[in-house]
Amino acid sequence: MIHLVGPYLLAAALVGLGVAGIAVRRNAVLLLVGVELVLSGGLVLLLTTQATGADRWAAGSVLPLFVITIAAAEVVVALAVVLAVFRLRGSIDLDAASDATDREEAP
Amino acid sequence: MTALDTAFAASAVLAVLGGLFAVTTRHVVHAALWLVVALLGVAGALLVLGAELVALVLVLVYVGAVVVLVLFALMLTRAPIGPDRAHAVGPWRAAGAALLGLATAGLLASVLVPLADGTVRRADVSTTQVAGQLFGTWVWPFELLSLLLLAALVGGLAVARGPADDDPATGVRP
Numbered sequence: 001m002i003h004l005v006g007p008y009l010l011a012a013a014l015v016g017l018g019v020a021g022i023a024v025r026r027n028a029v030l031l032l033v034g035v036e037l038v039l040s041g042g043l044v045l046l047l048t049t050q051a052t053g054a055d056r057w058a059a060g061s062v063l064p065l066f067v068i069t070i071a072a073a074e075v076v077v078a079l080a081v082v083l084a085v086f087r088l089r090g091s092i093d094l095d096a097a098s099d100a101t102d103r104e105e106a107p
Numbered sequence: 108m109t110a111l112d113t114a115f116a117a118s119a120v121l122a123v124l125g126g127l128f129a130v131t132t133r134h135v136v137h138a139a140l141w142l143v144v145a146l147l148g149v150a151g152a153l154l155v156l157g158a159e160l161v162a163l164v165l166v167l168v169y170v171g172a173v174v175v176l177v178l179f180a181l182m183l184t185r186a187p188i189g190p191d192r193a194h195a196v197g198p199w200r201a202a203g204a205a206l207l208g209l210a211t212a213g214l215l216a217s218v219l220v221p222l223a224d225g226t227v228r229r230a231d232v233s234t235t236q237v238a239g240q241l242f243g244t245w246v247w248p249f250e251l252l253s254l255l256l257l258a259a260l261v262g263g264l265a266v267a268r269g270p271a272d273d274d275p276a277t278g279v280r281p
Contacts, residue, residue, distance in 0.1 A: 002111050002156065004223035009216060010119040010152060014126055014145075016212025021130030024204035026194040029180045030135060033142050036173065037126050040149045043165065045219075047156045051230040058240035061232050064161045065241070068168050069252050073259035075173050079180045080267035086184045093194060 007048035014041030028082045028092040032075055039071050111229065115155040122148025133190040139177045143170050157230035160237055 014037050021034025043064045050060020086092050125145030129138050146169045153162040187193070196204075241249060 001109050001226040001228060002115060003226045005220060006112065006115050006119060007152070007156065008219035008223050010115075010122065012212045012215035012219060013119075013123050014149070015215055016208040016210075017123070017126040017130055018208075019211045020204045020208025021126075023207050024130065024196055024201055026196060027135060027186075027191065029177060029184060029186075030138050030194075032177060033129050033138055036142060036169065037129065037145065040122075040146060040165075040169075043161070044149060044152060044156075047153050047158045047161060047230075050158065050232065051156050051227045053227070055230070055232070057244040058232055058237050060230070061158055061161055061237045062241050062245050064158070065164055066245075066248065066252060068161075068164055069256065072168050072173055073255050075176055076259045076263040077266070079176055080263035082180060083183055083267045092184050 002051065004048065004052065007044055007051075011041045011045040011048070014038070014044065026094050028085070028094050029079070031094065032078055035074075036071065039067060043067060111155055115152055118148050118151030118155060120148075121145075122152060124148075133195070135181050135186040135191050136178065136188075139174055139181065142177070143174050146170055146174075155229075157232070160234050 018034045018037030018039075018041060021037060022031055023034075025031045025034065046060055046064050046067070049055065050058075082092055089096070122145050125141050125143075125148055129141035129145055132138050132141060146165060150162040150165045153165065
């Protein structure tokens with residue numbers, strides 16, 4: 001027997017930590033760490049829903065698998081964009097002013 | 108407080124501490140490694156909740172693939188060894204981010220905790236059952252997901268490869 005307060009608090013704490021990580025990071029790669037924490041909070045919530053019995057078609061187990069797969073695809077594309085930006089600008093600072101358009105117009 | 112509650116609390120503390128260090132450490136590589144600790148804690152929590160398959164997939168995909176990918180990206184973007192001073196944030200920004208995280212967590216907890224109206228039994232959804240549903244009810248989303256992975260693979264390759272060197276029209280080099 002598991003009391004439901006624990007999983008709910010864990011999900012809330014993970015999402016809060018992830019949002020704080022997204023807000024505080026200036027390194028574009030480390031932004032993804034916060035995103036992963038938010039997604040894992042969602043996973044905990046889905047599995048808790050399965051444990052409460054409100055689970056049809058095994059959705060509490062299948063949807064987390066889908067979430068994990070989509071997260072993996074998202075990380076691949078995000079890191080590709082980060083690498084392209086690093087090659088173009090030499091920096092992955094999220095606070096730096098964008099000069100990509102100026103660069104293309106410059107002779 | 109049953110044994111399962113204790114096991115869940117231990118996993119949850121591991122996950123939250125790992126996540127806390129992952130978002131607060133100044134060493135970029137340490138952040139990725141603390142993410143491994145946090146995800147192992149989450150996997151333990153999922154094991155306690157009775158989802159062995161999801162916990163195993165979480166460890167395989169997240170710890171095995173995503174964190175390794177993040178580490179590779181850190182190396183390719185010349186992450187410094189030691190504290191990352193180039194991307195340090197001021198105290199106001201850190202305080203604002205902490206406030207935002209606390210507000211989000213508090214909002215979610217205030218919505219979710221009143222729903223926690225008692226104890227539940229450990230879910231007993233077998234892997235056979237999950238597989239049957241995955242290839243029965245969920246087969247079209249599953250196939251769509253394979254297309255998504257293919258698109259992510261091709262898109263990631265196309266974006267990360269950059270413009271071709273032998274094409275002066277699009278060869279933008281800094």
